[in-house]
Amino acid sequence: xxxxxxxxxxxxxxxxxxxxxxxxxxxxxxxxxxxxxxxxxxxxxxxxxxxxxxxxxxxxxxxxxxxxxxxxxxxxxxxxxxxxxxxxxxxxxxxxxxxxxxxxxxxxxxxxxxxxxxxxxxxxxxxxxxxxxxxxxxxxxxxxxxxxxxxxxxxxxxxxxxxxxxxxxxxxxxxxxxxxxxxxxxxxxxxxxxxxxxxxxxxxxxxxxxxxxxxxxxxxxxxxxxxxxxxxxxxxxxxxxxxxxxxxxxxxxxxxxxxxxxxxxxxxxxxxxxxxxxxxxxxxxxxxxxxxxxxxxxxxxxxxxxxxxxxxxxxxxxxxxxxxxxxxxx
Amino acid sequence: xxxxxxxxxxxxxxxxxxxxxxxxxxxxxxxxxxxxxxxxxxxxxxxxxxxxxxxxxxxxxxxxxxxxxxxxxxxxxxxxxxxxxxxxxxxxxxxxxxxxxxxxxxxxxxxxxxxxxxxxxxxxxxxxxxxxxxxxxxxxxxxxxxxxxxxxxxxxxxxxxxxxxxxxxxxxxxxxxxxxxxxxxxxxxxxxxxxxxxxxxxxxxxxxxxxxxxxxxxxxxxxxxxxxxxxxxxxxxxxxxxxxxxxxxxxxxxxxxxxxxxxxxxxxxxxxxxxxxxx
Numbered sequence: 001x002x003x004x005x006x007x008x009x010x011x012x013x014x015x016x017x018x019x020x021x022x023x024x025x026x027x028x029x030x031x032x033x034x035x036x037x038x039x040x041x042x043x044x045x046x047x048x049x050x051x052x053x054x055x056x057x058x059x060x061x062x063x064x065x066x067x068x069x070x071x072x073x074x075x076x077x078x079x080x081x082x083x084x085x086x087x088x089x090x091x092x093x094x095x096x097x098x099x100x101x102x103x104x105x106x107x108x109x110x111x112x113x114x115x116x117x118x119x120x121x122x123x124x125x126x127x128x129x130x131x132x133x134x135x136x137x138x139x140x141x142x143x144x145x146x147x148x149x150x151x152x153x154x155x156x157x158x159x160x161x162x163x164x165x166x167x168x169x170x171x172x173x174x175x176x177x178x179x180x181x182x183x184x185x186x187x188x189x190x191x192x193x194x195x196x197x198x199x200x201x202x203x204x205x206x207x208x209x210x211x212x213x214x215x216x217x218x219x220x221x222x223x224x225x226x227x228x229x230x231x232x233x234x235x236x237x238x239x240x241x242x243x244x245x246x247x248x249x250x251x252x253x254x255x256x257x258x259x260x261x262x263x264x265x266x267x268x269x270x271x272x273x274x275x276x277x278x279x280x281x282x283x284x285x286x287x288x289x290x291x292x293x294x295x296x297x298x299x300x301x302x303x304x305x306x307x308x309x310x311x312x313x314x315x316x317x318x319x320x321x322x323x324x325x326x327x328x329x330x
Numbered sequence: 331x332x333x334x335x336x337x338x339x340x341x342x343x344x345x346x347x348x349x350x351x352x353x354x355x356x357x358x359x360x361x362x363x364x365x366x367x368x369x370x371x372x373x374x375x376x377x378x379x380x381x382x383x384x385x386x387x388x389x390x391x392x393x394x395x396x397x398x399x400x401x402x403x404x405x406x407x408x409x410x411x412x413x414x415x416x417x418x419x420x421x422x423x424x425x426x427x428x429x430x431x432x433x434x435x436x437x438x439x440x441x442x443x444x445x446x447x448x449x450x451x452x453x454x455x456x457x458x459x460x461x462x463x464x465x466x467x468x469x470x471x472x473x474x475x476x477x478x479x480x481x482x483x484x485x486x487x488x489x490x491x492x493x494x495x496x497x498x499x500x501x502x503x504x505x506x507x508x509x510x511x512x513x514x515x516x517x518x519x520x521x522x523x524x525x526x527x528x529x530x531x532x533x534x535x536x537x538x539x540x541x542x543x544x545x546x547x548x549x550x551x552x553x554x555x556x557x558x559x560x561x562x563x564x565x566x567x568x569x570x571x572x573x574x575x576x577x578x579x580x581x582x583x584x585x586x587x588x589x590x591x592x593x594x595x596x597x598x599x600x601x602x603x604x605x606x607x608x609x
Binding site for chain 1: 337338340341344345347348349350351352354355356358359361362365366369412413414416417419420421423424425430431433434436437438439440441443444445446447448449451452454455456475478479482506507508509511512532533535536537538539542543546563566567570571578581582585588589592593596597600
C-alpha cells in the first residue's frame with residue numbers, strides 16, 4: 001500500500017511540500033533564535049561601548065595630566081589646567097548627605113507600609129510613593145531652585161549658622177553667608193528623590209519575611225518594634241543594604257536636580273552651605289561650552305570616574321539583591 | 331516592671347519615628363506636586379500649544395519643544411523597544427539558565443541604573459563627533475540606550491510568568507519554537523510587554539541629561555532630524571536658569587506637561603499590569 005501511495009505523483013508532491021514547510025520552520029527557528037541572541041549580545045556591547053568610548057575620550061586629558069588629574073585641585077579653562085577633586089568631593093558629600101537623610105526615612109516609610117499601615121491605606125500610599133519615584137529629576141531640580149533654596153536661605157540656614165556658631169567643627173561646616181544654593185541644598189533634594197527608592201526596595205524586601213517568623217516573635221511577647229528590629233531587619237539585612245546601595249548609585253549619578261541647586265563653583269568648600277559642584281553637574285553645565293579638546297576630554301574623564309564609581313556601587317547592590325533572590329527561591 | 335515600661339516606651343518612640351518619617355516624606359512630595367500644579371497651571375494657555383519658544387520678555391509657547399520631545403521620544407522608543415524585547419526573549423525563552431543570560435542580566439541591571447549623563451557622553455562621542463553637529467537623531471539614540479534595559483527587564487520578567495504548560499501544549503501541536511514564542515508566549519505576556527514599553531516612555535520623556543549634548547536645543551520650530559532639536563526638558567533647564575520671568579513661567583508649564591504625561595503613563599501601565607495579573 002505504502003509503495004503504491006509513494007509512487008502516485010500526488011503523494012510525492014505532498015511529501016515534498018511537507019519537507020519544504022518543515023525546512024522553512026527550521027530556518028525561521030534558527031533565524032529567530034540568532035536574532036534574539038544577537039540582541040542580547042548588543043546589550044553587552046552597549047556597556048562595553050560606553051566604557052570604551054569614555055576611556056577613548058579621556059585619553060587626551062590623561063596624557064596631559066596623568067594621575068595628577070585625580071589629586072590636583074584645579075579647574076581652570078583659561079590656563080588649560082584641570083583636576084577632578086572638587087567635582088568628586090561634591091559628588092561624594094552630596095550623596096552622603098542624601099543617604100544620611102534618606103535611609104532612616106525610607107526605612108521608616110517601608111516599616112510603616114509593611115507593619116503599621118492599615119490595610120485599606122497600604123495600596124494607595126504604596127502606589128503614591130512608587131509614582132513619585134517616577135517623577136523626572138528635572139522637576140525636583142526646578143522645585144529645589146525656586147522653592148526649597150529660597151526657603152533654606154531665609155529660614156533654615158541663618159538658624160543653623162547661629163546655632164552652631166560657637167560649636168567647634170560645626171561652625172566650619174555651617175559657616176558663611178546663607179546662599180540658599182550649595183552642597184546642603186543639593187543633598188536635601190537628592191534625599192527627597194532617593195526616599196521613594198529606598199522605601200520601595202525595602203518594602204519589597206520586608207514583604208519576603210515569612211509571617212511565621214513574625215508570629216513566633218509576637219507569640220514570645222515581643223513588641224512591634226522588637227519584632228522589626230530583632231526579626232524583620234536581621235532577616236532582610238542583605239536586601240536592605242542592596243536597596244540602600246541602589247539609592248546611593250542613583251544619588252551619585254543624578255544630574256539635573258543637582259545642577260539646578262549646587263551653585264557650580266569649581267572649588268572644595270569647607271562649609272556645607274557654600275556652592276560647590278559635582279561630576280554630573282560640571283559635565284551638564286560646561287560640556288557644550290567646552291571648545292578645545294583638552295577641556296572636553298577632561299569632562300569626559302570626569303564622566304569616566306563617575307561611571308567607575310557608580311559601576312562599583314551598583315555591582316555591589318545587584319550582587320546583594322541577587323543573593324537575596326536566590327535565598328528567597330530556596 | 332521597669333523593664334516592661336522601658337520596652338513599651340522604646341516601642342512607642344520608634345514607631346512614632348516611623349510615622350514621623352512617613353509624614354516627612356509625604357509632605358515634601360505633596361509640596362512639590364502642589365507648587366508644580368500651582369505654577370504650571372497659571373501659565374497654561376492655548377498659546378503654549380500653538381507658538382514656539384519666545385525671545386526673552388516676549389510672548390510665546392512651547393510648540394517646538396512639545397513637537398521635538400514627541401519626535402525624539404517616539405523615535406527613541408521605536409529604536410529601543412524591538413532590541414529590548416528580542417534580548418529579553420533570549421533570556422527568558424532560549425538561554426534561561428545559561429552563563430550568557432546571567433551575564434546579560436547583570437549588565438542590563440547596571441545599565442538600568444547607570445547615570446543618564448554618561449549615556450549622553452557615549453552618544454556624543456559615537457554620533458555627534460562623527461556627524462560633526464548636534465542632531466535630533468542623536469538625541470533619539472541616547473534615549474533608546476535608556477529604553478533598552480527597561481524593556482529587557484520587563485520582557486524577561488513577563489515571559490517568565492507565562493506558564494510552561496502553555497508552551498508545551500503549542501509545541502505538542504507541532505508548532506516550531508519561534509512560532510510558539512511569537513504567537514503564544516508574546517500573546518500571553520502582552521499586557522506585561524506593553525507595561526514595560528509604557529514605563530520606558532514615562533522614564534525617557536523626562537530625561538534631560540542625555541539630551542543636553544546630543545539633541546542640544548533649538549529656539550525655532552524644526553522637525554529636521556539632522557539638526558539640533560528642541561525638547562521640553564532642555565527648554566525647562568534653559569528657561570529655569572534664566573533671569574526672565576516669562577521664561578521661568580514657561581519652564582513651570584513645561585514641567586507640568588511632562589509630569590502629567592509621566593504620571594498618566596505610569597497609571598496606565600499600572601492598571602494594565604494589574605489586569606494582566608488577575609486574568
